[in-house]
Amino acid sequence: MSGGPVSLVGREAVLDVDGVAHGGHCVARWDGRVVFVRHTLPGEQVRVRVTEGDESSRFLRADAVELLSTAAGRTQPPCPHAGPGRCGGCDFQHVTPARQRELLGAVVHEQMQRLAGLEVDVTVRAVPPDDLGWRTRVGWTVGPAGVGLRRHRSHAVEPVERCYIAHPAVAVPPHPPAGVERLDAVVSSEGDRSLLADGRRVEGRARLVERVRDREFRVSGAGFWQVHPLAAETLVEAVLELGRPAPGERAVDLYAGVGLFSVFLGEQVGSVGQVVLVEGEAAAVRDARRNVHDLPQVGIVHAPVERALAAGRAGERADLVVLDPPRTGARATVVRRIAALRPGRVVYVACDPAALARDVATFAGLGYRLAELQAFALFPMTSHVECVALLTPAAND
Ligand SMILES: C[S@@+](CC[C@H](N)C(=O)[O-])C[C@H]1O[C@@H](n2cnc3c(N)ncnc32)[C@H](O)[C@@H]1O
Incomplete structure (x- = not known):
């Protein structure tokens, strides 16, 4: 006889749905246990069907399969492939774009509160198109x-x-x-x-x-480039607004891809300034060389960020550090190395608010506080949100 815990997959219950959670679902409780429910909205009452979990699971996953009451912001999904058991590409096809942005703002707020101990008011900005036809x-x-x-x-x-x-x-x-x-x-x-x-x-x-703006960028087909048509422009604007690079300054651009931010940082710091671009992927570095060829103030380091910083290849000091790490974030070792450059401004571009919040907490322990947080809906219909954070030395307050 197998004595393992009994699977709850397929079980159904009628639940009241609470808030939204990170990952494209909302939270409900079933006999005290957390259930992450997809295809619903906060404030709705729904019949859920469990999709993952057993009697020993700390939490269950479920789909809303019947709506018993609906909340403001619900709409008919434009895509016929959205819904329980169907395409996993979108999380919020059943939600109006304006309500989607409120939900994303609530998620960023909650991650900052839970993982960084900060109360941050977050308004997620719309970027057109804010619904369909954007993914390049x-x-x-x-x-x-x-x-x-x-x-x-x-x-x-x-x-x-x-x-x-x-x-x-x-x-x-x-x-x-x-x-x-x-x-x-x-x-x-x-x-x-x-x-x-x-x-x-x-x-x-x-x-x-x-x-982007008046510049052309060469990008290999498989290389990283933002997927929303206005994302690159939007993020460049945010990085320059928050980072305020000035002539003669020294900037470091970590996880730089094909050099999107380095090019505009290079223009701002000018020929008497300096930018160090750090990128780990060979194809991206090849493209970056071409993209910054007319900006001799931009130097390229082809290495993992961890190694480049440990070896001092980004220099001893920086006025400004921009970082745009993958979903896992920069993590403590890299954050410590960034703080050791004693930058006056750190601009952190983040595609995962949880990783951002964890790294913001590490920065706080090193004397850097979150001075501003911008958020952009660059992935409409999905639970993804892009944040741009400014961290400054707390001693400057
Ligand atoms: C989110 S993309 C950002 C690229 C660029 N800032 C942009 O907006 O186009 C992250 C980049 O970091 C690079 N990368 C990921 N992990 C890395 C690491 N440990 N060291 C160096 N580069 C890394 C990836 O190859 C990718 O180009």
Whole structure:
């Protein structure tokens, strides 16, 4: 006889839904146990069906499968593939864009409170388009029934004839090459297109041109570039507004990708200033070299950020440090090394508010306080939100 805990998957209950939580779901309680419920809104009463968890689980996951009362902000999902058990790409198709931004603001607020002990008022700003047709990079999965997108927390593929949040130029590839599992479709701000099959280019350009303000950036098809058409511009504006780079200053741009921020930092600090760009991926560094070629004040370090800082390759001091790490955040060792450069301003661009909050807490222990936090809805219909934080030495207060 197997004595393991009894699975609760498939069980149903009627629950009252509380607040939103990080990850695209809301919180409800069932006999005192937390249940993370998707496809619902705070204040609704719904019938839930458990999708993950057993009698010993600390929390359960569930889908709202029937609405018994609805809350303001609910709308008909534009995409027919959204809903329980369907495509996992979007979390908030059933929510109006304005209410989505309120939910994202509540999530950032909660992460800052819980992980950094800070009370921060967060207003998430809209960036057009704020609903559909924005995603300029889509990773399609090829399943037994055709090309589609993965279901939530599953390897199973939801075949789709169209992704509603995708930019019209990255339509579902109609004829995937035989044996291919993943297709990446990309369109740039200049209309350049590329299609990669399992990481290899099969159509379009190897390098795309993106335009931000008056500058052109070369980006390899598979390399990192923000996915919302106005994201790069929006983030550059936020970084320059919060970072205030001035002529003659020394700036460090960590996790710099193809040099998006370095180019504009370089322009601001001028030929008597200096920017150190640090990036770990070889293809991005190749693109960055081209993108900063007319700015000799920008020096490039091709190395993991941890190693570059430990070896002193970003220098001894900085007036300004900009960092834009992956979802895991910078983590304590890197944060300590940044603080050791004694910058007057740290601008932290973050795609995960939880990682940001943890790193803000580390900065606080090193004498840096959160001076300002901006947040942008750069991934409409999803639970993702981009934050730009300014940290300054507490001694400056
Ligand atoms: C979120 S992207 C930001 C890129 C750039 N700031 C932009 O906005 O286009 C993060 C970048 O960090 C790089 N990266 C990730 N981990 C790294 C590490 N440990 N050291 C150096 N670079 C890293 C990735 O290759 C990627 O280019």
